[in-house]
Amino acid sequence: MAGLQKMSSYIPLEAAVPSVPSNEILTDLQWETLLALADTVIPSVRVGADASPNQKTVTDEQFESAVSKLAANIQVPNATDVARAYLQENASSLQGFRDGLQCLFANDVHEEGRKGLCMILDVLNTRAGALLLTGSMIPVQNQPLKVREQIFTAWGSSRLPPIRLIHRSLLAMFKKTWMVSSPALPIAVGIPRVPVHGKPADGFEYEFLQFPPSNDPEIIETDVVIIGSGCGGAVTAKNLAEAGHRVLVVEKSYHYPSKYFPMETSKGLVNLYEGAGSALTDDASVALFAGSTWGGGGTINWACSLQTQAFVRKEWADSGLPFFTSAEFQNSLDRVCDRMGVDSKHIKHNRQNQVILEGARKLGYATEIVPQNTGDEDHYCGYCTMGCAAAGKRGPTETWLADAAKAGAIFMEGFKADKITFAEKGESSKKKGLPLVWKGPGLQGTLISLRSRILIKAKKVIVSCGTLNSPLLLLRSGLTNWNIGRNLHLHPVLFGAAIFDEEIRPWEGSALTTLVKEFENLDGHGHGAKVEATVTLPPMYLPTFPWRDGLDYKLFCANLSHMTSFISITRDRDSGRVYPDPVDGRIRVQYTPSAFDRQSCLEALIASAKIAYVSGAKEYHTSYADMPPFYRSEEASGPDGIDEGINNAEFQKWINQLRQKSPLNVEKAFFSSAHQMGTCRMASTAAKGVVDPECQVWGTKGLYVIDASIFPSASGVNPMVTNMAIADWASKNLSKNMRKEEMTDNPSARL
Ligand SMILES: Cc1cc2nc3c(=O)[nH]c(=O)nc-3n(C[C@H](O)[C@H](O)[C@H](O)COP(=O)(O)OP(=O)(O)OC[C@H]3O[C@@H](n4cnc5c(N)ncnc54)[C@H](O)[C@@H]3O)c2cc1C
Ligand SMILES: *[C@@H]1O[C@H](CO)[C@@H](O)[C@H](O)[C@H]1NC(C)=O
Ligand SMILES: *[C@@H]1O[C@H](CO)[C@@H](O)[C@H](O)[C@H]1NC(C)=O
Ligand SMILES: *[C@@H]1O[C@H](CO)[C@@H](O)[C@H](O)[C@H]1NC(C)=O
Ligand SMILES: *[C@@H]1O[C@H](CO)[C@@H](O)[C@H](O)[C@H]1NC(C)=O
Numbered sequence: 147m148a149g150l151q152k153m154s155s156y157i158p159l160e161a162a163v164p165s166v167p168s169n170e171i172l173t174d175l176q177w178e179t180l181l182a183l184a185d186t187v188i189p190s191v192r193v194g195a196d197a198s199p200n201q202k203t204v205t206d207e208q209f210e211s212a213v214s215k216l217a218a219n220i221q222v223p224n225a226t227d228v229a230r231a232y233l234q235e236n237a238s239s240l241q242g243f244r245d246g247l248q249c250l251f252a253n254d255v256h257e258e259g260r261k262g263l264c265m266i267l268d269v270l271n272t273r274a275g276a277l278l279l280t281g282s283m284i285p286v287q288n289q290p291l292k293v294r295e296q297i298f299t300a301w302g303s304s305r306l307p308p309i310r311l312i313h314r315s316l317l318a319m320f321k322k323t324w325m326v327s328s329p330a331l332p333i334a335v336g337i338p339r340v341p342v343h344g345k346p347a348d349g350f351e352y353e354f355l356q357f358p359p360s361n362d363p364e365i366i367e368t369d370v371v372i373i374g375s376g377c378g379g380a381v382t383a384k385n386l387a388e389a390g391h392r393v394l395v396v397e398k399s400y401h402y403p404s405k406y407f408p409m410e411t412s413k414g415l416v417n418l419y420e421g422a423g424s425a426l427t428d429d430a431s432v433a434l435f436a437g438s439t440w441g442g443g444g445t446i447n448w449a450c451s452l453q454t455q456a457f458v459r460k461e462w463a464d465s466g467l468p469f470f471t472s473a474e475f476q477n478s479l480d481r482v483c484d485r486m487g488v489d490s491k492h493i494k495h496n497r498q499n500q501v502i503l504e505g506a507r508k509l510g511y512a513t514e515i516v517p518q519n520t521g522d523e524d525h526y527c528g529y530c531t532m533g534c535a536a537a538g539k540r541g542p543t544e545t546w547l548a549d550a551a552k553a554g555a556i557f558m559e560g561f562k563a564d565k566i567t568f569a570e571k572g573e574s575s576k577k578k579g580l581p582l583v584w585k586g587p588g589l590q591g592t593l594i595s596l597r598s599r600i601l602i603k604a605k606k607v608i609v610s611c612g613t614l615n616s617p618l619l620l621l622r623s624g625l626t627n628w629n630i631g632r633n634l635h636l637h638p639v640l641f642g643a644a645i646f647d648e649e650i651r652p653w654e655g656s657a658l659t660t661l662v663k664e665f666e667n668l669d670g671h672g673h674g675a676k677v678e679a680t681v682t683l684p685p686m687y688l689p690t691f692p693w694r695d696g697l698d699y700k701l702f703c704a705n706l707s708h709m710t711s712f713i714s715i716t717r718d719r720d721s722g723r724v725y726p727d728p729v730d731g732r733i734r735v736q737y738t739p740s741a742f743d744r745q746s747c748l749e750a751l752i753a754s755a756k757i758a759y760v761s762g763a764k765e766y767h768t769s770y771a772d773m774p775p776f777y778r779s780e781e782a783s784g785p786d787g788i789d790e791g792i793n794n795a796e797f798q799k800w801i802n803q804l805r806q807k808s809p810l811n812v813e814k815a816f817f818s819s820a821h822q823m824g825t826c827r828m829a830s831t832a833a834k835g836v837v838d839p840e841c842q843v844w845g846t847k848g849l850y851v852i853d854a855s856i857f858p859s860a861s862g863v864n865p866m867v868t869n870m871a872i873a874d875w876a877s878k879n880l881s882k883n884m885r886k887e888e889m890t891d892n893p894s895a896r897l
Contacts, residue, residue: 153344158535161406163416166245167252171260176267180247181238182287186294187320188237189696199290201236202696209233212697216704219649221336232330233700237320242327242412250319254421257729259315266312279309295695302771310813314430318816321689322424325703326412331684334704337653340408340535343526349404349537350548352440354559363599368394368556369884371604373563373619376442377866378853379610380542380550381482381873382880387553389881394602395547395555398562401440407533411685414532418446420614420733423685427722427735432638432817433690434735436614440559443612444541444866446531447820448681449518450658451488452863453479454871457672462858466830467839469875478871485549486540487521488867494526496655498679498710501644503660505757506677509792511664516678518656519866528653531681546870561600566607566623566849606848606884610873613822613855614733617724620826620836620843620851622731627844629836633827634722635860636819638739640751641680641690642712644758645705645765652682652710658864662757665750666717672862673742675716675750677757682711690769690816702767712758714750715821717862718743724825739817741809747817748810752801756792772814773807776800821865826855841876852876 172180182200189202191212197203204212216229237243251260269275273283280286280297289297301313325331332339357364370386372379375397387393400417408414415423418439425434437443454470463471493515495503506513518525518539525538537544551557609616617631662677680687684706693699722737739747751768755776758766766776779796792798807814829835832844837856843849854861854869861868 153341153346153535154338156340156346156535158340158407158409159405161402161409161413161417163413164249164253166248169252171248171251172264172267175271176264179267179270179285179287180263181244182294183298183316184237184243184247184320184324186291186298187317187693187696187699188235188324189291190236191233191697191700202291202295204697208697212701215701216334219336219704219707220334222333228330228333232334232704233697235328235330237324240324240327240329243323246323246327246412247319249416250323250422250424254424256727256732256734258727262308263312263315266308311430314813314816315426317693318426318430318433318689319424321693321699322685325685325688326410326415331703335684335706336651337684337706339410341527341529342654344536344538346535347404347537349544350551351403352401352543352547352551352557354401354557357600363601365601365603366394367603368392369604370394370606370608371396371602372608372610374398374442374610374612374615374853375440375542375547375557376437376610376612376853377444377542377869378873379608380441380444380546381870382608382610382852382877383550383555384546384553385874385877386881387550387555389885391881391884393550393555394558394604395550396558396561396563396602397440397442398560399438399440400559401543402533404533404535404537407535408529409532411532411683414446415685418533420612425614425733425735427737429738429812431738431812431815432636432735432819434614434636434822435686435818435820436612436822441542441547443820445533445543447541447866448531448658448864449520449525449539449656450678450864451483451486451517451519451867453483454868455672455862457667458859458862461672465834465858467828467858469839474875475871478874479867482867482870482874483517483519485545486519487523488517488519489522490515490517490659492520492522492524493518493659494524494655495659496526496528496652497650498652498657498682499655499659501710501761502662502677502679502712502757505761506662506664508760509753509756511662511753511757513660513662516659516661518659526655528655528657528681529683531657531683531686563611563619564622566609566619568846606850606880609826609849609851610853612853613825614724614735616851616853616855617825617836618726618731618733621726625843625846627832627836629827629829629834631724631825632721633824633859634724634735634737635718635821635823635857636722636737636739637715637821637823637860638718638743638747638817638819639713639715640747640815640817641687641769642714642751642754642758643691643709643767644712644761644763645708645767646710646761646763647708649707650710651707652679657681662750662753665746665753666862668746668749669719671719673717673719673746675714675746677750677754678713678715680711680713682706682709687711690818691767692769692771692816710758710763712751712754714747714754716743716747716750717860721824738812739815744810744812744815745808748804748808752804755801755804759794759797760791768804769816770804770807770810770814771816772811773804821854821861823854823857823860823865826851827858828856829858840879841872850876850880
């Protein structure tokens with residue numbers, strides 16, 4: 147695109163990742179079974195005569211047809227060699243794939259999940275168990291791939307719920323782990339390592355406190371400690387530091403300068419995301435993405451900066467929180483947007499957003515341009531979900547935390563707050579100890595020392611750990627309010643993919659610059675779904691789409707360069723719960739999109755199919771496994787050559803088929819969530835919520851929660867700006883109150 151800078155010669159610094167744990171997590175036999183299942187999903191595809199029983203056998207014609215389809219998209223001189231290598235690649239032979247699974251099991255999968263998997267792998271290796279689960283006494287890994295494929299597919303509709311759950315979880319795990327470890331996929335897809343557009347730039351330079359390894363506890367005193375450096379915590383840090391309070395921000399993950407961005411997805415998911423970007427709800431119905439790095443979600447999010455809509459403000463105000471319809475809230479919304487340079491004047495829509503805008507226009511759907519927090523400048527990137535190399539996204543690290551640093555705030559990375567203790571019962575002000583686990587100097591993620599006891603004494607403790615972690619920290623600290631962890635909202639999304647004849651390169655340009663709001667209020671109470679586009683880096687996008695067999699799936703993935711993406715993002719009326727794993731205390735999420743919310747999601751998904759159709763797409767795929775893709779036939783016009791548009795009979799037949807899936811079988815739908823909200827909800831009484839209208843935890847003094855977990859319900863719009871505005875207001879009020887307290891404690895203190 148003319149006028150835009152090129153980034154092509156830029157090579158990011160390599161970020162280290164924690165080394166692969168060497169402890170035996172699965173036995174050799176369990177590995178053999180697991181990898182045989184992985185190869186069933188991502189098999190080596192060979193022609194009959196050359197194939198071994200462990201490979202997916204196809205005819206000469208099928209193979210050559212696949213090679214030529216693939217080669218047509220591959221723009222290198224040896225395109226057919228690349229296509230063959232891609233077809234022949236299998237999951238089990240990739241070192242990165244095995245290492246990736248080992249890391250997941252060691253670090254990210256909860257104990258119950260790992261045990262459940264091991265048990266099933268063991269059962270498959272007994273004669274009776276194999277018979278029960280595969281219909282044969284032969285262990286599944288000794289079956290030819292063709293049989294394994296049938297077995298694995300059948301598990302998807304097994305009458306045993308744990309088998310269906312394993313099927314879904316393994317599919318998610320295998321697809322994503324393959325996509326981050328495959329050398330062949332990015333070449334077959336043609337996706338470059340760094341964005342084509344943009345200019346690398348240095349971000350703000352940070353310093354973090356360091357401590358020599360020691361067994362002695364370290365004690366730090368401060369006015370305010372903020373736990374978590376994400377969107378809510380960062381705004382709070384700025385306001386309190388600028389008001390002259392001593393502020394310490396601690397973050398369990400690490401800071402990376404922009405020279406490391408965008409990270410390769412294999413490293414970025416591990417270094418920048420909670421649970422390596424692999425967290426799932428207990429029923430594996432929703433994949434959960436949340437940032438965990440310096441700047442939290444603000445470092446990896448998509449720059450969409452929408453203000454809270456009127457119907458949500460009113461709902462929250464009507465629940466006893468009049469702040470949300472006050473002018474103060476609007477002032478805070480505007481103030482946070484100003485600081486980040488939020489505007490839509492500089493947007494250049496990429497092809498996927500053009501398709502949405504123009505397709506929606508042709509259908510008469512209401513749309514909106516989505517303002518970006520990119521400092522009143524253009525930002526044609528698409529990779530920022532792995533960190534912004536141009537430092538062009540003005541997230542927490544380039545705005546709030548930088549301002550806080552300039553105002554004297556101090557920072558620690560690699561610190562996980564373990565628990566909050568109270569000086570007196572219910573009284574957290576003054577002598578509060580906050581034991582933290584320090585994992586040692588950051589940047590490279592090398593965990594040098596484990597400093598087990600660091601005590602922070604603060605007058606005010608602000609919990610800003612995000613919706614998944616904040617309730618767990620409160621529970622670890624002994625709080626017992628029934629609401630803690632409940633009221634979890636996820637904005638569940640289903641995905642769509644339109645495939646066009648022409649090349650789209652959907653990874654170029656900002657991911658999310660427009661939305662369709664026609665379906666956002668389907669029940670008259672503000673519940674519904676929006677259509678947006680999404681980031682299309684392969685492991686962030688492709689794993690949600692159905693696997694039918696290894697060849698079909700590989701061909702689908704390789705067409706990414708011709709796709710435009712859609713998400714139907716649902717303002718969920720119903721909710722779930724975050725709770726600690728009973729064995730190891732890590733995050734567990736109980737949430738199943740309700741029939742009501744699935745219906746909203748389906749409406750927007752149908753709308754996105756229509757948008758794709760009127761835009762001339764050749765195929766339309768959804769992340770609903772029980773629905774075949776739509777294929778446009780050659781003569782798509784009606785009688786007398788009249789263009790019937792969406793009235794086309796074949797298309798209508800497909801839409802009706804999809805509509806009949808209502809309310810969608812949750813086990814066939816693969817949802818994702820990048821928006822977690824509500825687990826420490828704000829309410830006018832302790833019976834209804836966790837924090838009071840000032841964000842102070844009910845029943846305590848000096849303990850606050852400021853992050854998206856305090857939303858009374860789902861925000862409807864992407865939550866960052868709403869969260870920051872609440873933080874802006876709450877921290878300003880807190881600062882005033884702290885000044886008053888100082889005056890009372892020490893009448894000579896000056897304002
Ligand atoms: C991929 C993706 C894209 C998104 N795109 C957008 C978008 O375009 N627009 C939008 O409005 N929203 C977007 N969001 C959502 C938005 O980023 C989040 O809603 C927001 O970041 C939540 O802010 P928070 O204050 O709740 O906490 P977070 O930003 O999640 O930060 C919490 C921080 O606390 C740290 N932490 C947790 N526990 C502890 C502990 N015990 N001790 C110390 N530190 C701890 C975590 O490591 C994390 O860094 C996106 C989210 C994702 C994941
Ligand atoms: C897996 O791929 C590797 C490398 O291409 C190959 O050597 C091996 O034979 C394949 N294994 C199977 C079972 O296809
Ligand atoms: C990609 O989709 C187009 C349009 O349907 C199709 O013609 C092409 O063969 C597909 N390519 C691959 C690799 O499947
Ligand atoms: C294709 O060509 C490139 C550049 O010469 C080479 O590095 C690569 O190995 C080749 N790929 C295959 C699969 O032959
Ligand atoms: C700020 O906090 C005080 C004291 O906690 C409270 O009384 C007041 O209502 C809050 N301010 C606003 C504008 O709500």
